Amino acid sequence: MDKKVRVRFAPSPTGGLHLGGVRTVLYNYLFAKKYNGDFIVRIEDTDQTRYVPGAEEYIFETLKWCGLEPDESVQHGGNFGPYRQSERKETYRKYAEKLINEGHAYYAFDTPEELEKMRHAPIAIGDKTEQSHTQQYDHTIRMKMRNSLTLPSEETHRLLEEGTRHVIRIKMPEHETVSFTDMIRGEVSFDTSVVDDKVLLKADGMPTYHLAVVVDDYLMQISHAFRGEEWLPSAPVHILLWKYLFGLENMPQWAHFPLILGPSGKLSKRDGAKYGFPVFAMNWTDPNRGDLTEGFKEKGFLPDAFINMLALLGWNDGTEQELFYKEELIEKFSMERVHSAGAKFDYEKAKWFNHEWIKRFEVAGLKLQVGELLKGNGLTVSDEAYLEKVIHLVKDRCTLLTDFVQQSSFFFQAPENIDTGAIKPKWNDAKQLFFVELIRNYQLSPDWHTTTLESNFKEIAAANDLKPGDLMLPFRIMLVGGKFGPGVFEIASLIGKVETIRRIEQALSLMK
């Protein structure tokens, strides 16, 4: 690679960042870091009508949470700014005019009504007319429209001088094969006769994506341009623009990532709501409609797990390894091993990744997040060492971070609901007496170790001719409220003598 690696992620601030977007960021980031390059985030806000307040901040917060921070952006600075396209408005027009002067583009004055009429006019196919598809604004029709190609030049000048609303469209060659090498798909080629004369500069003076990407990728010295597969059909427009404006030899290398699919077709926000899994990285509330779309973060995912899962959705290193630290991903990532086929998102597998990451994390790495989570759920966490012991005891049984609440709340406060229904049917006086005796024994116990608690428990059971197995479930329910959690004696040991006895007494009073 002769040029310095510089890649960009170019989102438009129109809403939350979903799985596919984050994966695009990830692959860009991994590639940049692998080759000691720069990762740039450029905000593509050229469509004023779709601008959503807060979306831009949301994108940066998401990148921060994921640990995929850019080297250059609106927020991070850099020498190639501004990094917001609306602030670069002035720079695009001159490139569009250059294209016109060189015969590769033209002014078009057609009104929305005229365009509408053109699109839906019946067209003759053989001896019958068809209307099965909409007419494109292309070489077959441009000479019948109102533009600088059909109008006398004085008329064009007059219209321009009068400030008539107009756009600038690319003049696609009639029959030319445009091909390029995609790093993932290999050679891809298109016949220019089937692609339309895309608008490059809109009536409001803003560029469309097509012009803006090419100009900005050039100006920002982008060496590799990666994006989703949905952009493949418009690639010939971009290639041609590169050829006309900056030279093919300066064009970045392209790669188009496969799409991430939902249970039925393309993954959408609706799939999340319908099937009960998040599609956005973090919670997103649409400021206009006020509806909330759940995020992986709030759902209880660890950023490392989220990133790991996304990396493997369309890429693997060729071995059977599935768990990767970010540094390993950077080291092992290669564009050639990215799949060309779309991947269906599987939430079960995503949860598995999270579980694995919770297990592989040290207690210390979880402490902060779990502590906050518990406090957020109204639990009082005062003793750090105590919290560490609790996490150590329950982490392996938590798939999502949020599972820590249910799995450990009883360590911090007595259960509110005791599932007495699970023990009442088999309850009797003998058991009642056993627990009374257990309280007396525990009260006098000189130490409070797990093993002591267990052996005393069993001795008393044996002395009363009861099976320990019949008593442990009731004991568990008294302490935690239900049929879950780590070993009972470990729980008792951790919550302490006073609390253990208090909970047994409390439950006993409920059994009468």
Place this chain on the structure above:
RNA sequence: GGCCCGUUCGUCUAAGGGCUAGGACACCACCCUUUCACGGUGGUGAUACGGGUUCGAAUCCCGUACGGGCUACCA
């Protein structure tokens, strides 16, 4: 409709001409566990179809089917 991309267990994928197509998730069974999980062992399960090329094809070529994307003064 047109153009482009794609197609290996239900899902994510390995195997880029040559052993009984491997792994992971999910599922099932058993073991462990005097709760629920974790964990362990094993099992069910795939090369879309049809033609070529070749001694030999999941792998290369062609066609068909199916899936997806695009076809806006949206990105």
